[in-house]
Structures are given as C-alpha cells and as structure tokens.
Amino acid sequence: MKATHPSIRVTVGHQPPQAAAPGAFAEASPELQQAFTPPIDIHEGPDGLTLEADLPGATEANLIIQLEDNVLSLHARIEPPAPEGARTLHEEYHVGDYYRSFILSDEVDRERITAELRNGVLRLVLPKADRARARRIEIRS
Amino acid sequence: MGRSNQWRREPFIPFNFLQNELVRVLEDYFQPEGRGGGQSPPTDLEPSGWSPLIDVYETPEDTIVVAEIPGVDPTKIELSISGNLLILRGVKEIGELPEAQLQVRERRFGTFLRQVMVPGDVDFDAAQADAKNGVLTVRMPKRRAAQPRTIPIRPS
Numbered sequence: 001m002k003a004t005h006p007s008i009r010v011t012v013g014h015q016p017p018q019a020a021a022p023g024a025f026a027e028a029s030p031e032l033q034q035a036f037t038p039p040i041d042i043h044e045g046p047d048g049l050t051l052e053a054d055l056p057g058a059t060e061a062n063l064i065i066q067l068e069d070n071v072l073s074l075h076a077r078i079e080p081p082a083p084e085g086a087r088t089l090h091e092e093y094h095v096g097d098y099y100r101s102f103i104l105s106d107e108v109d110r111e112r113i114t115a116e117l118r119n120g121v122l123r124l125v126l127p128k129a130d131r132a133r134a135r136r137i138e139i140r141s
Numbered sequence: 142m143g144r145s146n147q148w149r150r151e152p153f154i155p156f157n158f159l160q161n162e163l164v165r166v167l168e169d170y171f172q173p174e175g176r177g178g179g180q181s182p183p184t185d186l187e188p189s190g191w192s193p194l195i196d197v198y199e200t201p202e203d204t205i206v207v208a209e210i211p212g213v214d215p216t217k218i219e220l221s222i223s224g225n226l227l228i229l230r231g232v233k234e235i236g237e238l239p240e241a242q243l244q245v246r247e248r249r250f251g252t253f254l255r256q257v258m259v260p261g262d263v264d265f266d267a268a269q270a271d272a273k274n275g276v277l278t279v280r281m282p283k284r285r286a287a288q289p290r291t292i293p294i295r296p297s
Binding site: 059 | 195196198199204205207209210212213214215236238239242245246247248249257260276
C-alpha cells in the first residue's frame with residue numbers, strides 16, 4: 001500500500017539492512033539467516049506513526065529493539081513451546097526468531113519512541129519531532 | 142474433580158469447513174514447505190481472513206497443541222471437542238487505529254475456525270489450556286493405557 005504524502009517515513013525492509021547500514025549488523029548476520037519476517041501494519045496519524053508487528057511467542061525479555069543511526073531493528077528470540085524431546089506430529093509453522101528492520105526519517109523523535117508488547121503483538125509508537133509537526137503560526141496584530 | 146472446564150461437545154461442524162481442511166491437508170501434502178510466503182491458513186468464515194497456524198507435539202505423557210494467535214484476545218477463544226477433534230474458534234480484531242491513516246497493511250484479521258485431529262487416546266477432561274504472548278498451548282494428558290510402559294519380565 002502506498003502512502004500519498006507521508007510526512008514522516010519508515011522504509012520497510014524484509015532483509016537485514018546491509019545496504020542501509022553497512023557493517024552494523026554484519027557480525028550478527030549468520031544467525032539472522034533463520035529468522036522470520038513478521039507481518040506489520042503502519043498507521044500515520046497527525047502526531048506520528050504507529051507500527052504494529054505480529055510476534056507470537058515474543059516476550060519483553062527476548063525481544064530486542066535497537067535504534068542505530070536511522071535504522072530501527074527488532075529481533076525476537078523465540079523459545080520452542082514444546083518440552084525438549086517432544087516429537088512433532090503435525091507442523092504448520094516452524095518455531096524461529098523474528099527479525100525486521102526499518103529506516104526512520106529524521107522527523108521521528110528518537111527520544112520519545114515507545115514500545116508495548118501485548119498478546120504477541122508489538123506496538124511501536126514513533127512520535128513526530130516538534131519541528132516536523134504541523135504548527136499554526138499566530139499573526140500578531 | 143469438578144466438571145467445570147472449558148470443553149464443550151461440538152454438535153455440528155459445517156461441511157464446507159471440513160472441505161477446506163481437506164483441501165489444506167492436500168496442499169500441505171503437495172507443498173510441504175511449512176510457513177511459506179503466500180500460504181494462507183484455512184478458514185471457512187472469511188476466505189480472505191486470517192486463522193492461526195497450529196503445531197502438534199507429543200511427549201510420553203501428553204499431546205500438546207500449539208497455535209499462534211497474535212493479537213487475539215485469549216478470553217474470547219472458544220475451545221471445544223468433537224470426537225477426537227479439537228476445535229478452535231475466535232477472532233483477531235482489527236485495532237482501533239483509523240483505516241484512513243493506514244500506510245502499510247501486512248497483518249490479517251478476522252474470525253477463525255480451526256480443527257485439529259488429536260491423535261491417540263487423550264483425556265480431554267484433564268486438558269489444560271494456556272494463552273500467553275500470542276501463543277495458545279493446549280496440553281492433553283494421554284490416558285494411562287495409551288502411555289508407553291515397559292513390562293518387567295519376572296525371572297523364573
């Protein structure tokens with residue numbers, strides 16, 4: 001889906017952002033090969049962006065959200081739900097880690113980004129910096 | 142032990158639902174790559190909607206059904222039993238954020254109905270269900286007769 005006039009921008013990538021942040025994730029990349037790309041939604045409101053990602057199995061302890069330069073990445077390490085030694089009888093999904101990264105535009109206020117995890121859904125709120133928000137200029141008489 | 146549990150006998154399963162499950166089983170057979178990009182889990186309620194992916198495990202004591210249910214209110218999930226079928230109904234609701242503000246939509250929503258055949262002789266009355274972090278785990282103990290045992294041979 002294309003945004004008509006996004007005043008702040010999040011570039012959504014399916015791959016670890018090697019091109020965007022050379023070297024930044026290089027040391028972590030071998031283990032990221034197995035990671036799944038979680039589906040996301042992005043809403044843009046007047047005050048900023050809200051990003052939601054389906055991350056079943058993610059907990060506050062095993063989810064790492066990182067902001068490095070302009071790259072926001074999320075990485076969740078998922079523990080297998082079955083006890084060790086359990087035999088798989090039927091498999092529709094593989095248990096694995098989640099990884100996804102986003103490029104933030106300068107209009108996002110990095111200091112005020114908040115994250116909330118609920119029922120396996122991560123919600124990231126990315127507020128616009130004050131200078132990027134539409135402002136009314138009073139005309140003095 | 143009280144009889145107050147979440148299990149309920151399922152009187153009737155829609156025919157097209159069973160048909161969809163059959164189609165899914167056949168698709169799994171011909172394309173057994175698991176979690177694929179264009180794969181859509183089955184649902185008879187909303188063809189374009191979402192329904193949870195399910196794994197089933199077995200230990201010597203239990204049969205364990207695990208479903209991915211991100212964004213589903215666990216209190217609104219209905220679990221029921223029909224014969225050896227475990228039936229899962231619920232809804233993944235679209236959030237309260239206005240559609241007009243949408244820039245990217247990859248997540249899917251909707252009501253779902255899934256059923257899984259629970260193999261072996263399990264005690265549904267002793268089953269325990271637990272939903273946290275968007276994962277539903279249903280643990281059903283096997284009946285004693287179905288559990289593996291070693292039979293000691295008495296020395297003569």
